[in-house]
Amino acid sequence: MTEKQQWQQLYMLLKLAEMGAYNRTAKISTEYLAKKLGFSQQTASRYLIELERCSWIQRKVTPDGSLIKIKEPGIQELRRLYSNLKVIMETNIPPSVTLEGTVFTGLGEGAYYISKTDYKKQLIDKLGFEPYPGTLNVKLNSDYDIKTSKDIEAYPALEVMGFQNEDRSFGLVKCYPAIIGGKVKGALVTATRSHYDASVLEIIAPVCLRKQLNLKDGNKVKVEILTQF
C-alpha cells in the first residue's frame, strides 16, 4: 500500500471516528457515509472493504447498514496522527528541521572530545549508539540555514553533562538525533563552548559518515534534525 492511499484511509478512519466508531460500534450505511464524505456509495463501500482488509476496522454487514468499529491498528494510526499534531500545535517546535551545508575538514577536536570516556558513556546511553570516533563538520552557507541552526539551540536537547579531569574541565554538550543524507541515523552535537559558530554543524553517527555516504570536502549534505525523542 502506498503512502497516499494510507492517507486516504486515515481520512476515512477519522470520519468513522467522528461518527462514533471509535471505542464503540457505529451503524453507518455506505450511502450515508458517502454523503458525509462527498463520495459515491460505491467508493465508500470500496474504502470500507480496504479498511477491513488492513485490519483498521471491524465490520459486520447487515441489511440495515454496516456495524463498524475501529480496531487496535486503526486506533494506533489515529493516535499517531493526534500526537504528531499535538507536538506541532502545542510546542511550536517542528518535529524535524532539515539543514543543508557543505562538508569540510575540522581540526579534529570533535574526535578528541567524544573519545573521552565520560562523554562516550553518556552518548551511548542517550543516543543508543557508540559514536564513530570522529565528527562530520558541515558548514552552513545560506542565511536561512544559519538562522535555523540558531533556532535549534533553543529547543530542548538530550544533554550530556560536563566533567573535570586532572588537566581541564569539559562543558555541557547538547545532542539532537538526526538523519544525515536522508539515510544514516546519527546526531547533531553542540558543545556549549564551541570553537565554531552557528554556521557549523558537528555530526556524529555509529558509522563513518564520510565513508557511508561517500562524502568528500565540498560535497553538499542534508541533515534532518529531530526535535522529539
Next chain:
Amino acid sequence: MTEKQQWQQLYMLLKLAEMGAYNRTAKISTEYLAKKLGFSQQTASRYLIELERCSWIQRKVTPDGSLIKIKEPGIQELRRLYSNLKVIMETNIPPSVTLEGTVFTGLGEGAYYISKTDYKKQLIDKLGFEPYPGTLNVKLNSDYDIKTSKDIEAYPALEVMGFQNEDRSFGLVKCYPAIIGGKVKGALVTATRSHYDASVLEIIAPVCLRKQLNLKDGNKVKVEILTQF
C-alpha cells in the same frame, strides 16, 4: 474545490508543518518534499501551487528551494483537525451520533412543555432558536439505536433548568443540538421524567419538521445528534 481534494491538501499541510513550516518559514525543495511524501517532484510542485492558490501557505520560490510558511487559513485548518481529534481521543465521546427511527404522533405533551415561557426562554438562550410549538416524536426500532440513545443520556448536555408554578413542578430538561433528516437544525430534548423511554426521541426545531421534511407517521427519519457545542 471538492472535499477529497481538500483532504489531500490538509495532508500536505500537515507534512509541511512537520517540516517546520508552522509558525516559521521552512526551506523545502519540491524534490525533497516529494521524497518525504512518496510521490514525484511534479506532484509536489502541483500541490504547493494549489496550497498557495487557496492561501493556506505563503511561498517564495528561490533557485535554492521554496521558502514556505503556513498562513492563517492553513493554521485554522490544522487547528480544526487537531480539535476534532482531541475530542475523539480524549473524551471518548463521538462528535456526532446518528439514530434512525419512525415518526409517530405522541400525546402532545412535548408541545405543552415547551409552551411554558420558563422553558422557552432558556431554550432560545441555549439553542439559539425559538422552538416551533410541538415536538417530533421518533420511535427507535433497532436494538442498536436504542442502545445508542441510552449512551447519549450519559453525555454532557445543554441543560434547561426546571421550575415550579402554582400547579406543579417542572423538571430538568437536557438538550442536544441535532440535524434532522440530514438538513434541518434542531435539538433532541429529553425530560428527566419522561413518559417515554430510551426508544423514543423528542425533537424540536425552529420550524415544523413534519412540514419542512414532509414527514408522516410511519416515515423513517435520521437524527444526527451533536455532542460538542
Next chain:
DNA sequence: ATTACTACTAAACGAGTAC
C-alpha cells in the same frame, strides 16, 4: 433496504523537458 461487482469515465500522477 442494503452492499459490492463490472465496466466505463474522470482525475491524478509522473516522465520528459524548458526555463
Next chain:
DNA sequence: TGTACTCGTTTAGTAGTAA
C-alpha cells in the same frame, strides 16, 4: 540547480446493476 509545463499513463471514482 531548482520549478513547473505538456501530455501520455495509471489510478481513483461513478453509473448501472445483481445479489
